[in-house]
Amino acid sequence: MGIGKATALLEDLIEKAGGCAVVDGGFATQLERHGASINDPLWSALCLIKDPDLIKRVHLEYLEAGADILVTSSYQATIPGFVARGLSLEDGELLLEKSVKLAVEARDKFWDAMDRVLGHSYNRALVAASIGSYGAYLADGSEYSGYYGSDVTLDKLKDFHRRRLQVLVEAGPDMLAFETIPNKLEAQACIDLLEEEDIQIPSWICFSSVDGENAPSGESFKECLDIINKSSKVNAVGINCAPPHFVDSLIRKFRELTEKPIVVYPNSGEVWDGRAKRWLPSKCFDDDKFELFATRWRDSGAKLIGGCCRTTPSTIRAISKVLKGRS
Numbered sequence: 001m002g003i004g005k006a007t008a009l010l011e012d013l014i015e016k017a018g019g020c021a022v023v024d025g026g027f028a029t030q031l032e033r034h035g036a037s038i039n040d041p042l043w044s045a046l047c048l049i050k051d052p053d054l055i056k057r058v059h060l061e062y063l064e065a066g067a068d069i070l071v072t073s074s075y076q077a078t079i080p081g082f083v084a085r086g087l088s089l090e091d092g093e094l095l096l097e098k099s100v101k102l103a104v105e106a107r108d109k110f111w112d113a114m115d116r117v118l119g120h121s122y123n124r125a126l127v128a129a130s131i132g133s134y135g136a137y138l139a140d141g142s143e144y145s146g147y148y149g150s151d152v153t154l155d156k157l158k159d160f161h162r163r164r165l166q167v168l169v170e171a172g173p174d175m176l177a178f179e180t181i182p183n184k185l186e187a188q189a190c191i192d193l194l195e196e197e198d199i200q201i202p203s204w205i206c207f208s209s210v211d212g213e214n215a216p217s218g219e220s221f222k223e224c225l226d227i228i229n230k231s232s233k234v235n236a237v238g239i240n241c242a243p244p245h246f247v248d249s250l251i252r253k254f255r256e257l258t259e260k261p262i263v264v265y266p267n268s269g270e271v272w273d274g275r276a277k278r279w280l281p282s283k284c285f286d287d288d289k290f291e292l293f294a295t296r297w298r299d300s301g302a303k304l305i306g307g308c309c310r311t312t313p314s315t316i317r318a319i320s321k322v323l324k325g326r327s
């Protein structure tokens, strides 16, 4: 697949979805609802080892809810993370591969079943391999502060991401999703890797935001998007895991800064306390509010809309219903 084809894949999906495609919702949240224990530095990646069937089940729940894009369970799955748990390098790589395979299997199973249903309104979903930020691996809340310390250089970030990126791409996802990127340096590392590895599938880069105006590091989104705009390997750019009340103004800001399609999948508005490792209730969004805001976000120019932490299949069903006019 060349760059033109990579762009077309995402654009076709957006068009088939009626102008705005639906991304799935919180993964760990749904695993927990099914009783999985994810109180671990590996977070939902732990489930890849302990209960892969449950991962597939959650993917299927999001497909049924109307997700056009499934994001894999590899957000916090990293080779150094697995090695720190006593796994071999080889087993760590197999788990990364498995995160893609499970999502592809769920998608294929769902799509085969839908093929026999007359007049259904689903699209064949794309599988996006999740690549969480370096901060997500550190599990110290730095994906929301953007501060990695002065010893973390561009090369160090590229080294951290390279092998995982290679393994995920070899496993055959439709696209890549870089998530909760907190600063310009890590965005540059992602872009450099896409170029150096000559990745042929589409990708998006999503930033988190804690003030509703800038990247968590305090760097302006103009600085961050200027470097992304220079790369043809990045096919969409946006925001994930920020509170929903920031999203509308960030979409408008991004529209002035880039021509690339904009993707947003905020969390529910609860606040993650990275040190205490728990959710603090605040301006929380329920599904009705997501439904209302999803149309506003579309009207402001978002082309891909979904949910992040603490959103569920019922959130995604509400978004899908309102965006696709499905009853």
Ligand SMILES: [Zn+2]
Pocket (backbone or CB within 6 Å): 240, 241, 267, 308, 309
């Ligand atoms: Zn999140």
